[in-house]
Amino acid sequence: SSYFASIKEIPPDPLFGLKARYTSDDRKDKVDLGIGAYRDNNGKPWILPSVREAEKRLVASPDFNHEYLGISGYEPFLRESSKVILGEQSVALKESRVVSQQSLSGTGALHLAAVFLKEFYTTESRSQPTVYLSAPTWANHRQIFSSLGLNVETYPYWNKESKSLDFSGYLDAIKKAPKNSIFILHACAHNPTGLDPTKEQWKTILHELSNRGHMALFDSAYQGFASGDLEKDAFALRYAVDSKLFKTPIVVCQSFAKNVGMYGERVGAVHVIPAEENKSLNSAIKSQLNRLARSEFSNPPAYGSKIVSLVLSDPDLRQKWHQDLITMSSRINEMRVRLRDLLTKELHTPGNWDHIATQSGMFSFTGLTPEMVERLEKNHGVYMMSSGRASVAGLNEGNVEKVAKAIDEVVR
Ligand code: PMP
16 A cells, blocks of 8 residues: 555565575475574473473462563562672672663663663764674674664674684774774674684773773673683673773673573563762663663563573572583584584595684584585575574584585585
8 A cells, every 4th residue: 555655575584584494494304503592412492401490480489470570670680680790799789880671682682772872872072872893793783773773883803714803903993983982792602703802802802992982882692601601701791890991881781592591581681880889870770771661662571580580599590500501502512523523534624614613602603605505505404694604503413414514515
């Protein structure tokens, strides 16, 4: 009808298009290395044992119900989520500088942060800040910020030739960016490259950012999932907060999709951390985040946040969860090493494949070209993003040899 005269159909999001092609493929030995969700050694979704136990306890509790949460979210969840990301001893927490709002997982946290910053974060020159994303980055980042009309730029990150960090390009971009820009930083397990700065590089990056008056916005979607160690995976973020380097606020967007395996339950939070103690500022920030939440989704999802706060706060469940993190991260790392070894030691595939073993987190940026990826899909039923990003969680003992042989074939 003429009411929608200007509407145009757009192609499906590449990731969901990939999923659809995978689903309709009837080859029995097809392999899904597309979506970033953990799979067990049988290729099946995995409910963490700590979560199973928490679910049993929660539902059995006489206090359990499906009432609305308050607009900020479930208070025990807000407390526990800020503690797990910032650390029990966090000075920012002790100084009550952390304003937390429950969100629709990590995506919702980023969106809420973006709406909030667009409205309230004014630069010294009174213009709107520019948002800087790593090149490449998680595809949704650009969409989240640019759909709000924010100016989005990129900073160099991945050096294609050396398959390592373009550190000098990164620092250069920090120096050249207009003062008070917002830098989106992957807290750990960079998506899609699986490549993180070293601790020393992080320190330099964060010092440069603060010197230039830029804001650090940490996207933390893989804490504990990357290395199995919650502290290690929060290093950069905690360094930024604890060092008190920044005069600008720090924003943390936190997801529990991967590390607690609560993908579809949408458990997350945004934490805004102003540099100075200021009660009335914190109350104002909280009230504005509440207003935005009210009009966007009104009440944060209750079920997942109750599960996550129980897992985080109960000593026995917490211990089980630490074990679950090790189960997931070590299975992924074993698959990385196995694939690298098959390619280099058994198949003698041309090229260097060490990066598959050294990258961390859910993804490997394989270095395969779009043509090779297409051939993998067509000839072998192995599905990955055309950028060459493979979700290592999709590998298991039953399919890793097949995948190695398929990669070997398309590379030669
Ligand atoms: N940031 C990054 C870098 C991610 O990889 C993801 C998950 N793919 C997210 C945020 C958010 O995911 P979710 O909304 O499911 O928490």
